Amino acid sequence: MSEATLWLAIGAILILLILSGFFSGSETSLTAASRARMHQMEKNGDRRAVLVSKLIAARERLIGALLLGNNLVNILASSLATSVFLHLFGDAGVAIATLVMTFLVLIFAEVLPKTWAIYAPERFALAVAPIVRVVVAVFGPVVVAVEAIVRLILRLVGVNVNDDALALSAHEELRGTVDLQHKEGGLVKAERDRIGGLLDLAELEVSDVMVHRTNMVALNADEDLPKLVEAALASPYTRLPLWRGESDNFVGVLHSKDLLRALFAAGGDSEKLEITQIISQPWFVPDTTSLQDQLNAFLKHKAHFALVVDEYGEVMGLVTLEDILEEIVGEIADEHDVELEGVRPQADGSVIVDGSVPIRDLNRATDWNLPDDEATTIAGLVIHEARMIPEERQIFTFHGFRFTVLRREKNRITRLRIMPLSQLKVQPAAASAAAQVAPAARS
Structure with missing residues (x-):
């Protein structure tokens, strides 16, 4: 090998290392780039973002082309380096070439470009996209053949790469x-x-957020009109269900505005009112309706109120548009709401909770993660886990918490104390430290 050929080979090795770094960095940046950010940049008119989005859309072919190019330049660089070091050091050149090329490829063709690319993936991807598009077009036919071979081999070992079951929704x-x-x-x-x-919203049902029948405020349509009007005006709610004959025979919904209009038209004389002409027809919805579907139904019908029935047609409770919105924005309170203190944090780290508090509301208030798959309220969760109706002062431990039943009325748990087990571990340590400090203070 002449001296000129030697320098040409060294120059070619350096160029191949640069190309290897380009392929490595491009692969990292294009796979790490945020599709959402690219979509936003595409909407703002960035043409390179459009190109990046197209490359990412065919991710398998993109990675195949970049890996093919990277392997070609690495193998060629290693071959040239072996020839150069054999010429310079004889038989020992093979070992020296292996060590030197491993170091150069690791630092300058892998770690350095990938670190750079992962630091600013979107900016790196926008810069390399025009060149990568050409690489994908050139290596496209070869990559297609390689993909077919790979899929065939994977299918032979029982792996179906077309199965999207593991893909995240x-x-x-x-x-x-x-x-x-x-x-x-x-x-x-x-x-x-x-x-x-x-x-x-799509995972929850109206039964998870409804006001249970035992907590509903409903009026008797057969009541004397003055008493009925007085009860309606004294209620903090705008819409009130009416029943007749039996408490589960709901015949309509009374809206306070409709009542006030009728009272004004009657000159304030409630005896002149005809309740059947004021109330609207009740809307019944199944308890298994998802919140997303019910929200869409409320918006479509321009309604705010519905009665919830089970599979037998029995009324279980009621759901309002506000109940669904509260699942998104949290508790909504206005000047007419009666606020009930259902969650009361204690100084020792425990929380006293009313049994009727929904698990989701408790999780949001305390940043806990108690499961709500099998029960809606915190009392329901304790009964489900205990497989019994607990007695007062009974203690249970599950899901990383200690539950103490403080109060029970008939078969209903009305108050509990909940203590995270992690907090229990902290308290003995604090007590021990206080005990050590006390003798020192006395001495």
Whole structure:
């Protein structure tokens, strides 16, 4: 090998290392680039973002082309380096070439470009996209053949790469992004809860958020009109269900505005009112209706109120548009709401909770993660896990918490104390420290 050929080979090795770094960095940036950001840049008219989106859309072919190019230049660079070092050092040149090329490829063709690319993936992807498009077009036929061979081999070992069962749904991907942003400080808890509540609408049913029948305020349509009007005006609610004959025979819904209009037309004389002409027909919805479907139904019918029935047609409770909105934005209170203190944090780290408090509301208030698959309220969760109706002062431990039943009325748990087990571990340590400090203070 002449001296000129030697320098040409060294120059070619350097160029191949640069190309290897280009392929490595391009692969990292294009796979790490945010499709959402690219979509936004595409909407703003960035042509390179359009190109990046097209490349990412065919991810398998993109990665195949970049890997093919990277392997070609690495193998060629190693071959040239082996020839150069054999010429310079004889038989020992093979070992020296292996060590030197491993170091150069690792630092300059892998770690350095990938670190650079992962630091600013979108900017790197926009810069390399025009060149990568040409690479994908050139290596396209070879990559297609390689993909076919790979799929055939995987199918022979029982792997079907066309199966999308493990792919994350859009909701799961959004949920994971929201949780990650909250963990990293990008979203405060309230923002995370609002977005999470919106994503949960399709998974929740109206039975999860409805006002149970035992807590409903309903009026007897057969009541004397003056008493009926007085009860309606004294209620903090705008819409009130009316029953007749039996308490589960709901015949209509009375709207306070309709009542006031009728009273004004009658000159304030409630005896002149005809209740059947004021009330509207009740709207019954199944308890298994998803919140997302019910929200759409409310918007479509321009309604705010519905009675919830089970599979036998029995009224279980009522659901309002406000109940659904509260799952997104949290508790909505106005000047007429009667606020019930259902969650009371204690100085020792425990929380005293009314049994009727929904698990989801408790989780949002305390940032806990108690399961709500098998029960809606916190009392229902304790009964489900205990497989019995607990007695007062009975203690249970599950899901990382200690539950103490404080009050029970008939078969209903009305008050509990909940203590995280992690808090229980902290208290003995604090007590021990206080005991050590006390003798020192006395001495």
